[in-house]
Each structure stands twice: as structure tokens, then as C-alpha cells.
Amino acid sequence: MSGHFGDQAPIRFAGREATEELAFRHYDPDALVLGKRMEDHLRFAVCYWHNFVWPGTDPFGGQTFERPWFGDSMEQARAKADAAFEMFELLGVPFFCFHDRDIAPEGATLAESNTNVRAIAELFARKMETARVRLLWGTANLFSNRRYMAGAATNPDPDVFAYAAAQVKNVLEVTHELGGANYVLWGGREGYETLLNTDLKRELQQLGRFLTLVVDHKHKIGFPGTILIEPKPQEPTKHQYDFDVAAVYGLLKTYGLENEVKVNIEVGHAVLAGHSFEHELALASALGILGSCDINRNDYQSGWDTDQFPNDVPEVALALYYILRAGGFTTGGLNFDAKLRRQSIEPDDLLHAHVGGMDVCARALKAAAAMLEEGSLERFVAERYAGWDAPEARKMLDGTYDLAAIADYVERAGVQPTPRSGRQEYLENLVNRFC
Amino acid sequence: MSGHFGDQAPIRFAGREATEELAFRHYDPDALVLGKRMEDHLRFAVCYWHNFVWPGTDPFGGQTFERPWFGDSMEQARAKADAAFEMFELLGVPFFCFHDRDIAPEGATLAESNTNVRAIAELFARKMETARVRLLWGTANLFSNRRYMAGAATNPDPDVFAYAAAQVKNVLEVTHELGGANYVLWGGREGYETLLNTDLKRELQQLGRFLTLVVDHKHKIGFPGTILIEPKPQEPTKHQYDFDVAAVYGLLKTYGLENEVKVNIEVGHAVLAGHSFEHELALASALGILGSCDINRNDYQSGWDTDQFPNDVPEVALALYYILRAGGFTTGGLNFDAKLRRQSIEPDDLLHAHVGGMDVCARALKAAAAMLEEGSLERFVAERYAGWDAPEARKMLDGTYDLAAIADYVERAGVQPTPRSGRQEYLENLVNRFC
């Protein structure tokens, strides 16, 4: 083998007692969970950006990774694609994801950049003929180049809006041609650095227009995938308009897009917004906009985006419980939008990171499925709200009773509510039995 | 004088060089700012809860304040009202606010509680005949009693929903009868402690129904005031459904209430939600739901609600700039929903706290008005977005151009956006010239 990962053989499921370091101890793609293959539940994706592009920099330090494909030429872009597909195959993941600027160098003009993207996309198409891997989603990088420093859709300069729109058109079409299951919009610069130079109302309208343009084009070209927005509260901006699931839902309702666009929820972004991951999932599910997940955790002691691989089985189990209850993924999946720590400079660190993350998710899936099958948790919740099936209760909810009628009922029936234990500790123990 | 504050005379404007401690150095109610009386701009309110009810407890300590009216009798409630109106007059504030449970003791039944509230409301009405003070808003306390421990509108038990609805009916009517300018809903328990025992979707529907009931009753009784929701991210709950302005707007849109309900934004709640105060104001203004403010700051180094009096002129000036730009308050105002530090045990600490807070807001108002009059800030923003007046730009926003047309335009015109400085430091300096 002459690959980036040397003579590493494809990584296989070997069970809990595996003796080799690089083996799946829990992730067995063909194992059935709730009657469905584990692979089809989890729909893992590997991302291009963190694995093959990011050089290991942080705000106080330079490049630590030394990858032979680093550089700006098309030849290096092809070498990068070779390494990427080598890793996809070694891991046996069903999906990958990319930004346009990850896969091909930026040209002097947008046309030239688009040509570069398309050339690599064709290379992908050829590789995908023999590889098992498919495209979970594509997206346009509307945040790295200095032209986007003040936003893309929400830029004060309409030329930037136009440039971004044209760039999205290209990547949306490429994504369609590659059979992508979704198209993602991450609004990393759709926010502001200071309100002092910002017309908030105008920028929100620009954002709404941009989303509508993308949705319309999706229908025009017949792209069957889902359009996804990835909420994040801040970083790089001081405030990002797609702050969290609730904020995105408000945006979508305002522009009549709540049936057209769903969310791609990232664990770490939820945490940075002051929410638990399961909160964002449960809320998106309740609102009907749960699409896909970036399964990278955030350090709970950091105030910035640490994009680490998942390693907490109970946390992921609870998340998967809500995903399973929502019916599981349709077009979505679990994307490792995670990066190595910058000291993890060996090629096989990439493999260890993904293998560990996939095993964590597999254990969590089994736990979540067991919780669902056993049923105590769902039963507890159902019983807690059972009073709402009573006739008087229904009348309050369905509009039969107005405020005065309810007040009459309280007086007439001498309503004196009896507090009942919320049983949180018992329920937490219950969850732990499965994790 | 035999009052709670001894022989203290009403506090007067005495200018920056005032020698007495208790004087307004900046707040001059009749001074004209942008052609309107300072009092009419700021519409200060004093709250009943923190000043006359809270005993100085914290999670680790008991009562520190010794007020003669502390207790559960109606006689003590009347003594409390005497002290409250004494303070309103000493401060010369135009407004006050209350929760039903602040002003009168809870009875054995809701009917008895309502009777107590009404009795004190009648005492208020008599006092208001001679006092200048009016009612900024009333509200029902749906969070202190153990019956509400799992929520009011969002309780799993419909009896609690009913009880809360009946309680709100009473306070809404009392507020109407007292000529209140607004009615506030703070959903302190409308959230959850753990998702494990919670049906999020159902609770959101209950909340939507409850809001609709309140709005319908407002119209039925002809209450001309505004219904306000006060966003807060968490505390006491782990997650509160009215997390921030964006979340409230999404809720209102879902239930078709975005033209019926506005927000009461609290400085400290904005901070706890990860926003600046001016962000929440600017967003509410852009969405058309800016109603009123609780002007209490939060300690930036604390993760809980500290409810302190405002003391940062530049922060309040920026806030008032956005309020003035939105046209100023209509029914809303600036409510000091702030509490003394628990070591501030002397009666006159209450006066110092309010006088200081009012002076900070007055200085900030003058600064905000000067910024507006001078105009550089507004001009800078207008010029930054001026490119959107060009014909091609308009076509992108108004729907004339679809994504393909925009991409054509980029190619045809050879669009290469030129980054322009955002000038944040210059703008921050500019603001400082006025503060």
C-alpha cells in the first residue's frame, strides 16, 4: 500500500474484546437495532474540512500538521481527494461532506473557482462509482475569503450577496449531480461584529431573500435533497442570526419556509448557545424541522468552538433517543464535523478519532434503542400528562372554554391542584441502566 | 413625618453640583430632550416585589431586611402599600408595577386570594386619586407557590393550567380597572427541569393556547394596554420557553399573535441569554415587538440573575439610542425590577438605589439624544448599505432575479466585491464622545 495511512487494512468490527487498537468494538454496520441496520440508523459522514484542509492552527499557533497535499494547486487537490477516499474506505463510512473551497483551490474569478470545484467533483463522481461512500451534503464556503468578512447574504454590499448567490448555485448543482442527500447553509458570517455599523432589519430581510432564492433553485433543478441551516450562536461573529433552533424557526416562519428548510444541529453549537444537545433535538423535532446532526462535542469548560469527537456515551444516547423517537433520520445523518487536537499529528490519529467516535455512537444507539424498547421512560411521560384527556381539560385546549369559562370551572369545581413528584432522580437512574 | 423613610423630603433635581446625598444630579423630569419631557421619555416604574416583599434571602442565607409590614395579614398588606406609596412620592416616579401575590396575602382558595388582591387594588385606587403615580403593569405570580413547581400554562396537570388562567383573569381585570398601561406575562416556570419527564411539543401548544386565552380576554374586557412577554433563558427552570426575543417571536408567529403581544426586555435576562441588551432591543424593534424594559443590570461575572440597579451610563445610552430610534416607548417604560444587595439593610438604601438608577438613565438619555441629533452614526449606517439602492441590487431583493439570473449578472458584470472597512473602533470612539 502506498496510501497516506500506510498499510492499514480496512477497519472491521471485532467486538469488545478486540486486541488490535484500530478496530470497531461496538460499531457493527450490519447489526440490527430496532429492525434496522446500524449503518442505516447512524448514517455516519466524514467531513473534508477538518480532516484534510485544516492545518492544525489555533489563534495562537501555526501549522502543526504536515500533509503532502497541502498547497494551492489542482494536483494537490487531487492528491487530497485520494487521501480522503482512502480514509472513507478504511473507515467504511457511508457518507462524506464538503465545502467547495475544501476540495479545490480558489481561482482568480468565480468562474475559475467554479471550474475547479467541478473538476474535482468529476473526480469524486468517478471514485464514487467504485467506492461505497455517498455524499451526505455539500455546502459553499461563504466565510473564509475576506470578501465575506462582513457577511455573505447579509453583507452591506449587494455585490457580495450576488457573488455568494452565484457560488451557492454552483455548489447546489454540484451537490445535486453527485447525488447529495442534503445541502447545508452555515451562516458563519451572517451576523454582526458590532450593532453600531449594522442595519439589523435590513440584514434579516436579505437573509430571508437569500434562503428563498436557494429553495426556489432547488425546486427548479429538481434537487430532491433537504436544505439545511446549521444554527450557531456566535463565533466568528459576535451574534449570528441563526443563533439556535428557536431563532431559525422564527426566521423560517417569517419567510414562509418552515416546510422547506430543516436544521443541521451541531452538539457543540447547542452547548455554546446555552442549551443541551438533546434540547435542540427535541425542540427541532417538536417544530418539525429536525434534519441532520454534526456530532462533534464541545469542551464544557471552553467558550469557543472546540469541535471535538464525541466521547460521552450517555450524552449521545440521550440525543439518539430523541432522534429515534422522532422516527430517525430520513435524508440526514451523523456528520463528524470534528477536528483532531492540533498535537495529534500522526496520520493514524485521524483513524483513532473516527473509530472512537463511531464506537461511542454505536454504544449510544444500542442504549437508546433499549430505552425505547423497554418503554418506561415514554410511559412515565405519557402518564404525567394523562389528565389532559379529561373532557374539561380538552375544552381548555381546543378553544371551547375562554378565560372566563375556565375561571368559572375553577370556582365551580373548587380546583386545588395536587403537586406530584417530577421524579427526576428516578428517571436519571433509569437512563443510566441503559448506558 | 411618621413614614418608613422618616423625615425624608421628596427628592428633587439639584444638578451635578448638588451637595445633599439624596438629590437627582441628572434626572430633571421636566427638562426637554428631543422636544419631550424627560419623564415622558423614560417612564420610570418602581416594582413592588423587590422593594417591599423580598426579605434579603439568597440561596445560602436567610432574611436580612426588617420591614415592619412583613407578614401574612391584610393589615400588613395595607401597611406595605403605605410604605410603597410613600416611596413612589419621595422618588416622584410616574409608574409602579406589581404581582398579585406581592400586594395581598394568598388565601385558602383562589376566590379568597382574588378577594384579597381586589381589596388592596381598591386601596391603590384611592391612593392613586391623590398620588401622581400610575400603573405601568400588573402581573400574576405563577411561580412561587408549590402548585406551580412544574409550570403554570405548561403544567402536565390541566388543573394547574385552569388555576393559572383563573388567576390571570383576575389580575388582568384588576390591572384594567387601575388603568394599567400593560399586562405582563413572565414565564418563570414555563419550561422544564429535565427533558426526561417533559413533553416539549405538548407544553408549547399549552403555552400558545394560554397566550391566546389572555389576548382574547383582553379584547373582551376592552383593556387598551399591551400584553407583554418577558423573555428569560433559564432560572428557575433549566430551560424557559421564552428564552430570548427571537424565541418569543417564533412562538408568537406560530400562534398568530405577533401583532397582539410584545416583549418586556430585561437587561439581565438578555445577558444571561448570551446577548447584549442593545441586541435584544434592536431585534425586537426590527421585528415590531418592542414593548417595555426592565432596566436592571446583571453582574457580568455571575451566571445567575443578580437584578442590580443600572450603573453603567454607556451601556444604558446605547440601549436608549435603539429605543429612541424605534420611536421611544408608547405604553412601555423603564421598570426598576432591581433589588438591593442583601447587605443594604437601611430604609434609605432603597432611595439611594433608585436615585442612582434614575440618574444613570437620565445621563444616558441625554447621550442617546445627542447621538441621534448629531447624526453621524445613523449616516454611517445608511451609507454602508447605500449600494442596495442600485437597480441590480433591488432586483435581487424584490424577487425579479432568481439564483440563475444573479449568477448571470455576476459573470456578465465580472463582479469582484471590494471589502470596505467596518470602522468599528471609529464608531466606538464616536459613541464615547456622547457618553
Add this chain to the structure above:
Amino acid sequence: MSGHFGDQAPIRFAGREATEELAFRHYDPDALVLGKRMEDHLRFAVCYWHNFVWPGTDPFGGQTFERPWFGDSMEQARAKADAAFEMFELLGVPFFCFHDRDIAPEGATLAESNTNVRAIAELFARKMETARVRLLWGTANLFSNRRYMAGAATNPDPDVFAYAAAQVKNVLEVTHELGGANYVLWGGREGYETLLNTDLKRELQQLGRFLTLVVDHKHKIGFPGTILIEPKPQEPTKHQYDFDVAAVYGLLKTYGLENEVKVNIEVGHAVLAGHSFEHELALASALGILGSCDINRNDYQSGWDTDQFPNDVPEVALALYYILRAGGFTTGGLNFDAKLRRQSIEPDDLLHAHVGGMDVCARALKAAAAMLEEGSLERFVAERYAGWDAPEARKMLDGTYDLAAIADYVERAGVQPTPRSGRQEYLENLVNRFC
């Protein structure tokens, strides 16, 4: 049975497949782990305060718990002791902990209060003759009463210092008489609300003096236990002088007490100070001041002290790994300084909470022990620093080389360090194999 917990039988180890709700699934006191009984490793303690005194209040809500012993009489204090010992026996815990004000009502004078404490301590002594439970630590409540609102040792008023000292004397002696293994000082009010009224330098000196007085008295009365300080960054104060382990160590060094006083580390306090729990443990261990633990977790999405029961096995496992590596507890133990959620109003919620917490710690202990026995983690770390055994390296550390000599060596040897992978993801995976 006529007890508070009805006819509940003592809770027994029944293994993972236990069918009854209230059984230990993992905690088997007599099971040997690394050659020592599980009970002797974990040294669980139940606290008096949260379980038997706290009424379920929060900053926005009143009492939710209804305990028959709530009240201020000595008779109620004795009934409370009965319920407490009933629970200690049901859980089979080896230890309990108390504050003086938890166990007996405050009297009109300190002498009267001390008499009350002593009377209940005598009741404890009689109960301890037949019960298995022993005292892990006692402590004086120097924070609830309004006399302590501005601090105890660090109060501007020397009378408060004196009162606190006299109160500590009593509880330290009572703790000694009851055979307590430690005495704890939690400086909840030893900090400030605002620097504006605070003489920081003076207060630090007062604190140093107070600690010295306590240590001297310990030796005078021959108390063989350990004096412990419990770090916390803030809440109730804005800043607490014993912020974290590093701050406590600095204090101890300043007053020459680093060999006399150790720390009682609380999970949640570590988190509130911006640290992981294992960080505080590892640091205390490195500094030689690791004493005991409060094993209550904090909600990672809350900025205040949530004092929840532990439920995250991997987090506790890592903590126990560092405790085992430090040689395990000597006089210390794992105290559940945790409280029920205020909606958990049933008596058996107290049992569920502790059973769940004890099982989490038992699983974590087995995982930590396995990590240690397997040894890969320790070997990895040892190898990573192995270069320091080389002669040149030793000379740098032992003072043989000064800066110039080191610079010579770099030049002479042409030192060009070779970065080596930190292997974080591999190590995280490794830990997960045991959890």
C-alpha cells in the same frame, strides 16, 4: 414500620438484573476492588443539610417539601435525627456530615445555640452506638444568619469574627467527641459583594488568622482528623477567597498551613470555577492537599450551584482514577452534598437519588480500577516524559545548568526538537473502553 420511609427495607446489592426499583445494581460494599472493599474505597457520606433541612425553595419559589420535622423546636430536631438515621440505615452508608445549624435550632444566644447542638450531638452519639454510620465531618454554618451577611472570619466587624470563632470551637469539639474523621470550613461568605466597600488585604489577613486559630485548637484538643477547606469561586458572594484549589494553596502557603489543611473538592464548585473536576483533583494531589470530595455534579448549562446527584459514569471514573492514583482517601470520602430537584417531593425520591448516585460511583470505581490495573494510561504518560531521565535534562532541572549553560547546550548539540503526537483521541478511546 412507622418511619418516614414507610415499610422500606434496607437497600441491598442485587446486581445489574435487579427487578426491584430500589436496589443497588453496582454498589456492593463488600466486593473487593484492587484488594480493598468497595465501601472502604468510596467512603460514602450522606449530608444532613440538603436532605433534612432544605425545604425545596429556589430564588423564585417557596417550600415544596413537606417534612413532619420542619420547624424550630428541639422536638422537631429529634424527629429529624430519627428520619436521618433511618435513611442512613436504609442506604447502609458508612458516614454522614452536618452543619451545626442543621441539627439543632439556633438559640437566643450563642451559648444557648451551642447547648442545643450538644444535646442533639448526644442523641447522635447514642444512635451511633447501634448504627453503623460514623461522622465524616462536621462544620459550623457561618453563612445563613444575617450576622454573617458580610462574612465571618473576613467580616469588617471583629465581633462577628469572635462569634464565628466561638461557634467553630463548639462544632470542632463536638466533631471530635463524635469521632469525626475531618472538620470542614466552607467560606461561603468569606469574600465580597463589592470591592467598593472591601479592604481585600485586611480580609485575607483575617482569614489567615482564623485558619491558624482553628488549626491550633485542633492540636490543643487532640483532634486527629483533618481540617478541610472547601473551595468555591462565588455564590453567594461575588468573589470567594477560596476560589479554587490553586487559590486555597496560595492562601495556605502564605500562612504556613500547607501541611495542616487540605481541600474538600466539590464537583460543581470545580465546574463553576472553570475547571474540570479531575483538574482540581489532580492539582490538589500534585500539591499534596487532596483531602475529601463533595460528589455533587453541576448542570453544565447553569451558572449557579445546582448540587445534583452524580449521574455521569465517565466523569466520575476519571475523577476516581486520579483519587486512586493519589493513594485513595485516608480520612476523606465521597459526600453527597446534593439535593433533590424541588419537584421530587416524595420521601422515596431521597432514596432513589442516593441509590443512583452510589451506583454511578461504584461503576466508576470499577472502571477506574480497571484503567489502573491495565496500565496503558500510566505507561503512556511515563513514556511521554521519559526524556527527562537523560543526563542533560536532569542538569537543567536540578540547577546544575543555568540559562547560559542551557543556551550553550542548545547551540553545541544543535537541538531541534521533534514534535510528537499527543494522542488525545487515542487516549480518550482508551478510557472509554473501561467506562
Add this chain to the structure above:
Amino acid sequence: MSGHFGDQAPIRFAGREATEELAFRHYDPDALVLGKRMEDHLRFAVCYWHNFVWPGTDPFGGQTFERPWFGDSMEQARAKADAAFEMFELLGVPFFCFHDRDIAPEGATLAESNTNVRAIAELFARKMETARVRLLWGTANLFSNRRYMAGAATNPDPDVFAYAAAQVKNVLEVTHELGGANYVLWGGREGYETLLNTDLKRELQQLGRFLTLVVDHKHKIGFPGTILIEPKPQEPTKHQYDFDVAAVYGLLKTYGLENEVKVNIEVGHAVLAGHSFEHELALASALGILGSCDINRNDYQSGWDTDQFPNDVPEVALALYYILRAGGFTTGGLNFDAKLRRQSIEPDDLLHAHVGGMDVCARALKAAAAMLEEGSLERFVAERYAGWDAPEARKMLDGTYDLAAIADYVERAGVQPTPRSGRQEYLENLVNRFC
């Protein structure tokens, strides 16, 4: 003028009513404040790093600034020095600061790098003959190069320790030769990414040894300046050993360096550690280790280091109050370790940022001086602790009384402390009169 800033004339004090944008409205270097020139109080420094090296990147975006000197050649380094000294003169600041890697390109070996640094230092020396600017401090960059990814002094590899030591030796000597007033150590990588691969105890010992080596060399070469440590809690590491002032003090005490090393406190680092800026100043002053300040603020809504120019007069005024009370700076000063927002791409944005920051500090100095001269704040604090002058109080503090003697006194004198108001709101109002 053919400089980087075009034909900009040196910026002059023009008073509050200045009409030109680039003028000092408050900073008048020669104005006397408390009998000392404003310039001598504030001792402003401009940093090399943020102004002349940082390209405007953030974790999600590339270069935005276009400076003609960007590049790796010595010629570009000299052009950079020209621009830097041009700016120092335009601003009229008395000091500048640098890291070795800011001023000269890294060579293939340390010797070559040191030669480059020395060559530019000689250029500085020539420029300083005619310019007024002096060196506040120099420092070695021990964090950007990948060799330092796992720490410098605390690296597991002794070769890195050696390399870092040799690098510091060079910069310390260069700093001495340039007449630097201080030498700074910022331990950006002196911490860990994960405890799993870290020997905390060993790393703390390495750090102690490193500090001792530097201090010894300072004395050996006769450097009269102060050695400063700059505390920061985390970022880039997960945990940094010099977390805050308290942690640094503990370190210094452990290695007997508390009289040799002081702290350089950065506003933003204080905030990230959960402290107010004035807390860190007051604590350092109480401990006798207050050295110098980096006066860059942090966004209170961000969890990462935003390094913004100061713009809040009341915050800086309180800080300067504590600095003045500590006697003002000796070798230290106020260094603008602040960076432009990355959208501020024009050369004159650099000038606006510094002019604004200097004016904020000048206003704050005048306010702080007025607070001190008026004296109410100091008097209030002195009176609050006046009880400690009583004979019994002194005996408690000086060791005359032991715990038993104090308890006797409490009983004998019937001590019943009387709570007194902490007057926080009054004091906050008082401060606002001066700001």
C-alpha cells in the same frame, strides 16, 4: 510624507470640542494629575504583535489586512519597523512592546533566529536615539511554532525546555540592551490540552525551574527591569498554569519567587478567568505583586479572547483607582495588547483605535484621581473596619487570644454582632459622580 499613514500629522491634544476626527480629546500628556504628568501615570505602550503582524485571521477566516511588509524577509522586517516607529511617533506614546518573532523572521536554527532578532533590535536602537519611544517590555514567543505545541517550559520533551530557555536568554538580553523596563513571560502553552497525557506535578516543577533560571539570569546580567508573568486561564490550552493572579501567587510562593516576579494583568484575561479587572488588580496589590497591565478589554458575551481596545470609562476608572491606591506604576504601564476588528482594514483604523483607547484611559485617570482626592470612598472603607482598632479585636488578630480565649470573650461580653448596611448602591452612585 511617504509613510504607511500617508500625510497624517502627529496627533495632538485638542480638547473635548476638537473638530478633527484624529485628535486627543482627553489625553494631554503634560497635564498634571495628582501632581504627576498624565503620560507618567499612564505609561502607554503600543504592541508590535497585533498592530504589525496579525493578518486579520480568525478561526473561520483568512487574511483581511494588506500590509506592504507582510512576508518573511529581513527587508520586510525593516519595513515593518519603519511603519511601527511611524505609528509610535504619530501617537506620541512613550513605550512599545514586542515578541521576538514579531520583529524578525524565524531562521533555520535558533542561532539564525537570534541573529535576526538582534539585527532588528539594533535597528530599534538606532531609531530610539531620535524617537521618544522606549521599550516597556520584550518577550519571547514560545507558543506559535509547532515545536511548542505541547508547551515550552512544561513540555514533556526536555529539548523543548532547552530551546525555550535559550530563546528567552536571547530576548532577555536584547530587552536589557534596549533599556526595557520589564521582561514578560506569557505561558500560553504552559498548560495542557488533556490531563490524560499530562503529568501535572512534573510540569509544575519544570515551570518553577524555568522561572528560577530566568530570574537568576536577570541578576547575572544586571537587568534592572521587572520579570512579569501574564496570567490567563485558558486558550490556547484547556488549562493554563498561570490561570489568574491567585494561581500565579501560589506558584511564586512555592518556588520562593514572590519577591522576584510580578504580574502583568490583562483586562480580558481577568474576565475569562471569572474575575473583574479591578479584582485582579486589588488582589495583586494586596499580595505585593502588581506589575503592569494589558489594557485590552474582552467582549462580555464571548468565551474567547477578543483583545479589544478599552472603551468603557467607568470600568477603566475603577481599575486606575486601584492602581493609584497601590502607588501607581513603577516599571509597569498600560500596554494596548489589543487588535483591530478584522473588518477594520484601513491604515487609519489603527490610529482611531489607539486614540480612542488613550482617551478612554485619560478620562478614567481623571475620574480615578478625583475619587481619591475627594476621599469619601477610602473613608467609607476605613470606617467600616474601624472596630479592629479596639484592644480585644487586636488580640484576636495578633495571636494573643487563641480560640478558647475568643470563645470566653464572646460569652463574657455577651457578644451579639449588629449588622450594618454595606451601602453598595450608595457607593456605586458615588463612583458614578466621578465617571
